Amino acid sequence: MSDVPNELKYCSTHEWVSSVDDGVVTVGITDHAQDQLGDLVFVELPEIGQAFEAKAECAVVESVKAASDIYCPVSGEVTEVNEALMDSPELVNDDPYGDGWLFKVRLTDEAELDNLLDADGYHAAADA
Amino acid sequence: MPFIPHTEEDVREMLVAIGAPDIEALFDEIPANLRCGKLKQLPQAMSEMEVAGLMSVRANQDGQPVCFIGAGAYDHHIPAAVWQLASRGEFYTAYTPYQAEASQGTLQVLYEFQSMMAALTGMDVSNASLYDGATSLGEAVLMAVRANRKSKSRRILMPRSLHPAYRRVVQTMVESQGIELVELPFDPAGGHTDPATLAAFDGQDIAALVIPQPNYFGVLEEVDALTDWAHANKALAIAVVNPIALAVLSPPGEWGEQGADICCGEGQPLGAPLSSGGPYFGFMCCAQKLVRQMPGRIVGRTCDLDGKVGYTLTLQAREQHIRRSKATSNICTNQGLMATAATIHMALLGSEGLERVAAACYANTQSLVQKLTTIGGVEPLFNRPVFHEQALRLPISADGVLSQLSVMDVLGGLDLSRDYPELGDVILVCATEKRTETEMHDFQQKLQMILTC
Numbered sequence: 181m182s183d184v185p186n187e188l189k190y191c192s193t194h195e196w197v198s199s200v201d202d203g204v205v206t207v208g209i210t211d212h213a214q215d216q217l218g219d220l221v222f223v224e225l226p227e228i229g230q231a232f233e234a235k236a237e238c239a240v241v242e243s244v245k246a247a248s249d250i251y252c253p254v255s256g257e258v259t260e261v262n263e264a265l266m267d268s269p270e271l272v273n274d275d276p277y278g279d280g281w282l283f284k285v286r287l288t289d290e291a292e293l294d295n296l297l298d299a300d301g302y303h304a305a306a307d308a
Numbered sequence: 309m310p311f312i313p314h315t316e317e318d319v320r321e322m323l324v325a326i327g328a329p330d331i332e333a334l335f336d337e338i339p340a341n342l343r344c345g346k347l348k349q350l351p352q353a354m355s356e357m358e359v360a361g362l363m364s365v366r367a368n369q370d371g372q373p374v375c376f377i378g379a380g381a382y383d384h385h386i387p388a389a390v391w392q393l394a395s396r397g398e399f400y401t402a403y404t405p406y407q408a409e410a411s412q413g414t415l416q417v418l419y420e421f422q423s424m425m426a427a428l429t430g431m432d433v434s435n436a437s438l439y440d441g442a443t444s445l446g447e448a449v450l451m452a453v454r455a456n457r458k459s460k461s462r463r464i465l466m467p468r469s470l471h472p473a474y475r476r477v478v479q480t481m482v483e484s485q486g487i488e489l490v491e492l493p494f495d496p497a498g499g500h501t502d503p504a505t506l507a508a509f510d511g512q513d514i515a516a517l518v519i520p521q522p523n524y525f526g527v528l529e530e531v532d533a534l535t536d537w538a539h540a541n542k543a544l545a546i547a548v549v550n551p552i553a554l555a556v557l558s559p560p561g562e563w564g565e566q567g568a569d570i571c572c573g574e575g576q577p578l579g580a581p582l583s584s585g586g587p588y589f590g591f592m593c594c595a596q597k598l599v600r601q602m603p604g605r606i607v608g609r610t611c612d613l614d615g616k617v618g619y620t621l622t623l624q625a626r627e628q629h630i631r632r633s634k635a636t637s638n639i640c641t642n643q644g645l646m647a648t649a650a651t652i653h654m655a656l657l658g659s660e661g662l663e664r665v666a667a668a669c670y671a672n673t674q675s676l677v678q679k680l681t682t683i684g685g686v687e688p689l690f691n692r693p694v695f696h697e698q699a700l701r702l703p704i705s706a707d708g709v710l711s712q713l714s715v716m717d718v719l720g721g722l723d724l725s726r727d728y729p730e731l732g733d734v735i736l737v738c739a740t741e742k743r744t745e746t747e748m749h750d751f752q753q754k755l756q757m758i759l760t761c
Contacts, residue, residue, distance in 0.1 A: 222600060222625075227457060242600075247625040249634070 182211040185277055189293060190302035191253045193235075196277065197296055200287065204259055208281040209241065209250065209272060212306050217243040220269040225261040225283055232256065232285070234292055239282055241272065254292045256285040371717055374747045376676070378697045378738025379524070379722040380441065380471050381588070382577045384552070384665065385742050386649075387656050390579050394649040402587070404436065404605055404641040408621045414644065415619035418607040421651040428554050428654075428662075429547075429571045430561025431593035435604035437647040438639060441574025442474040444590030445518070445548055446481035447603045447637055448572045451594075452516035452544045453487055454636065455569075455601040459542060461513035462487045467501040469494040469523035470548065472727040487515075499525040499690030499699065503533040514543040519568065521549050521557065525724075525736065526673075526697025527690055528557070535564030544569040551591070552577045552669065553695045555662035560593075570594045579653030580646050589643035589650065600626055603637030668741035669696035672748070676739040679752040683759055689734050697738045699724060699731075703759060706733040712758045718751050 184190070189197040194213035198206040214220070224240040232238045232252035239250035261283045265271060272280035287293075297305060314322070319331070328334055335343070354362070375383040393399070398413055405411040418436045425434040438444040453462050464482075466475055466489045479489060490509075495502040500523065517538040521531050531547070538545040547560035547568040560568035576588040594602050600623065608622030628635040657665065673696045680686050685703030702709055706723045713720035721735035728734070739748060 224600070242625045245625075245630075247631050247634075 182215055183277070184210065184212070184299045184302055184306075186299045188277070189253075189296035189298065190305075191251065191296060192302075192305040193251050194306070195250060195253045197253045197293070200290060200293070203290075204284050204286050205254065205256075205293075206281050206284050207250075207253060208276055210302070210306075211276050214273050214276045214280070217241060217246060217248060219244055220272050223262075223265040223269045223272065223282065225265065226252075226258045228258055228261060230258050232258070234295075241269075250282065252285065253296060254285060255288040257288075258283050259286050260284040373714065373717045373719045374743070374751070375582070375719045376737050376739060376743070376751060377719050377722050378526070378740075379736055380473065380574060381582055381585070382550075382552070382696075382738065383582055383740050383742055384577050385740075386579050386581060386653065389656060390649050390652045393652050394579075394645060399648045400645065402643070402645050404644055405621075409618070412619055414648075415607050415621070417648050417651050418605075418642070418644070419609055419619050420655070421647045422607060424651060424654045425551075425591050425593055428551055428559065429549065429593045430559030430567065431571050432561075432596035433599050433602070433606070434591065434593040435602055435606050436642040437575065437644075437650075438572075438590035438592055438604055439643060440586065440588045440590045441548070441572070441576075442471070442477035442590075443481070444572035444574075444592050445474050445546070446478045447590075447639065448546045448548075448570045448592060449478055449482055449487065449489075449516065449518070450485070450637065451570060451598070451601050451603060452546055453485075455598045456515045456542070456544050459513050459515040461515060463490055463512075463514050464488070465490050465492055465506075465509065465514055465517045465543070467492040467494060467518060467520065467523065467529075468728075469499065469501055469525060469527065469529070470518060470520045471524045474548070490514075494523075494525075497690065498692040499523070499527040500529050500692050501534065503530050503537055506534070506537045510541065512541070514538075514541055516544040516546050516569075518546045518548060519563075521547060521560075522553055522695040522697070525690060525699045526694040526738070527692045528695065531558070531560075531568075532564045535566070535568055539564065539566055547571040547573075549573045550577060550695065551575060552662065552666050555659070555666040556670065557695070561595075567595070569598060575643075575646065575650050578650035580649060587643065587646055589646035599623065601636055602626070603639045605640070605642050665741050666696075669739070672696070672739035672741065672743050673698060673737075675745070676737060676743070676748045676751070679748055680737070680755060683752065683756045685759060686755070689731065696740065697736055699734050699736050702733045702735060704733065706735050709755070709758055710735065713751075713754060716754050718754055720751060720755065 194210045196208050196210050220243050222242040226238045234255045235251050237249045238252040241248055262281050405414045422434040449464050468491050492501050519531055519534045521529050523529055535545040545568040560571040572592045575591045580588050606623050608620055610620055612618045626636045628640045677698045687701050689699040689701050710720050721737040724731055724734040724736050
């Protein structure tokens with residue numbers, strides 16, 4: 181199975197969430213997700229300032245063979261998006277947990293992080 | 309490769325494979341009371357000879373009138389080579405290619421079509437065509453609402469100077485999607501949308517402004533001012549254009565400071581004959597940044613593993629067969645045959661030929677209007693410049709005049725009072741490059757006779 185860093189939290193829909201920094205988390209898609217999608221050609225990101233409920237559709241990643249919705253793992257407001265993906269969507273393939281991050285969210289409720297999977301939980305969910 | 313549908317033997321084998329006794333059995337789950345059964349109103353079948361006879365009787369009822377009607381469909385000359393080539397077996401399908409990459413020739417034609425439309429409109433990209441002009445505008449409106457992420461209002465400004473049928477079709481397509489169409493009045497003297505009237509919407513949340521060029525009355529709109537107003541108010545500018553007119557007018561890609569965002573229109577003037585309203589085709593082009601919101605099919609050019617040029621359907625992740633309910637549109641086809649004819653038509657004429665057609669249309673319409681307005685009581689309704697149509701006021705009932713003309717084998721224009729009752733007795737006339745001085749003189753004589761009787 182692909183790379184699943186222990187320090188991150190996960191959704192069964194293949195998003196990862198960083199630890200909280202001053203009320204804000206970073207969101208991306210997992211190594212497994214980018215591998216399944218294949219070469220990304222386009223990423224449609226949310227608008228800064230847009231608010232989402234947990235599990236709401238908030239972005240789209242498009243590969244040569246599919247376009248998939250990205251769900252916001254936690255409720256909150258978008259504070260930053262990865263502008264570099266506009267010209268270089270392949271960053272998501274090359275470095276899904278680093279330069280290929282998608283957007284940052286200011287959490288409405290930090291307790292929601294407890295609903296997410298840890299690395300072992302995601303392993304189990306992705307293998308199932 | 310055979311493009312013939314399943315033979316009886318294919319059907320038999322498929323039925324055996326799925327264990328169904330016959331095709332009828334596949335429809336078992338539809339309750340009997342919902343099924344229409346056999347069609348009862350169909351007349352007896354006729355032989356080819358009988359059908360040809362019947363059709364020639366019907367065609368003779370139409371006579372051979374001289375056409376001065378435009379209003380969205382235009383009587384242009386189509387070089388004989390256009391349909392001679394478009395009717396070749398290799399091209400002769402109404403549809404988008406399904407086993408697409410097996411049909412390299414078809415894809416190449418569509419790629420050429422897209423290249424020509426992008427050049428003509430001055431836009432970055434074109435799709436492989438849509439059903440017709442009116443539905444292409446409906447798709448453009450839906451696209452604008454998706455693409456304009458700065459706007460939350462789903463409000464579209466639609467000038468009343470836009471083709472009435474287009475306005476009705478767009479209304480039908482978008483009304484159940486929470487999109488509001490706001491009508492803009494036209495200037496009673498100019499027949500155009502005065503950019504000053506847009507001041508009423510300054511600072512409001514508008515998703516897009518529709519800009520027809522020329523408009524339904526043939527009048528040229530102030531496209532630069534309208535496009536700039538749209539962009540200043542964070543709205544997209546949707547151009548609705550006549551492709552022939554673009555040979556002499558500035559292309560939508562160059563309107564205002566930034567150019568229009570989406571451009572659509574009716575492709576019939578490019579090689580499709582007038583024929584009871586169709587088949588015609590729609591076209592749509594847009595700025596590169598909006599291409600992922602564009603509906604329809606897009607053909608791209610690429611290289612295969614051996615470095616040879618190949619054509620392929622591209623950006624398909626927007627489309628229904630991949631994106632399902634979240635596709636940009638339920639359009640997953642194009643008007644293949646009409647787009648093929650248009651491509652051949654444009655290739656035969658070239659940019660110089662298109663320009664000459666456009667210039668001749670303009671000159672003939674000027675000449676026609678000059679002749680008709682020598683008759684007492686006949687005068688232009690609007691004072692702004694036109695392309696190849698002009699609204700003319702008549703001293704008596706437009707409907708009556710037009711029926712008398714048609715008896716004399718002249719289709720003397722369209723009665724505008726049906727869609728614009730406030731205008732009174734007004735007809736819209738058009739003289740394409742096909743109309744001769746003799747025909748126009750004859751029209752004048754007959755109109756004069758009717759009006760002086």
